[in-house]
Amino acid sequence: MPTNTNTVAVVFTDLTAAQVNDLLADFYRPLWSGPSGEESTGEAVARHLEATVSLLDRDGWIRTYDQGKTWGAGTDLAEDDSMTVKAMLKALLRFVRDEVGDQDPRRTLSTALRHVGEAGTRGDTDTASIASDVLDLVVRAHTGTKSARATPWSERQRRTHGDITALMAAGARFARTYGPGTARAQEPAA
Numbered sequence: 001m002p003t004n005t006n007t008v009a010v011v012f013t014d015l016t017a018a019q020v021n022d023l024l025a026d027f028y029r030p031l032w033s034g035p036s037g038e039e040s041t042g043e044a045v046a047r048h049l050e051a052t053v054s055l056l057d058r059d060g061w062i063r064t065y066d067q068g069k070t071w072g073a074g075t076d077l078a079e080d081d082s083m084t085v086k087a088m089l090k091a092l093l094r095f096v097r098d099e100v101g102d103q104d105p106r107r108t109l110s111t112a113l114r115h116v117g118e119a120g121t122r123g124d125t126d127t128a129s130i131a132s133d134v135l136d137l138v139v140r141a142h143t144g145t146k147s148a149r150a151t152p153w154s155e156r157q158r159r160t161h162g163d164i165t166a167l168m169a170a171g172a173r174f175a176r177t178y179g180p181g182t183a184r185a186q187e188p189a190a
Helices: 014-026 042-059 085-101 109-119 125-143 150-154 161-178
Strands: none
Touching: 014 125, 014 161, 042 109, 042 125, 042 161, 109 125, 109 150, 125 150, 125 161, 150 161
């Protein structure tokens, strides 16, 4: 089911990374501090983004989830008064197994970022949050729009797997170039 299309339609240049750095002046909080209040290095955020690319390459990327799916179609267990509690619980467990067990392994951008953070081996909640903010800034620099966000950008109908991996690669380059722990981050401000 995973489709790894290496066709990249969107190109993020080094100029984009420089523009992202300029946007940090207007950012609402310190970019490199996550929800825990602790700072993450640029390298840690870059690793999180690269692990997200690996996850999407393995399991596949999906622009959005199918919200039109008929959820809970089938027997309405609450309407069958003749069922015993045991029979109802069995039917309920069967229903849940069928609904959850057949899930599409593909992930959206935001879901993939969160899942890498939950796995805890290549990231955490902080690096997931910071990576999301970095991607927002990359999209703002790329589009020239102050209100742009990475998740809605990734959900546009024309987006491809290649576009999403290019976005994350640009975010990883930015994090390694400008994030805490990098040579550029330790240069004195002019």
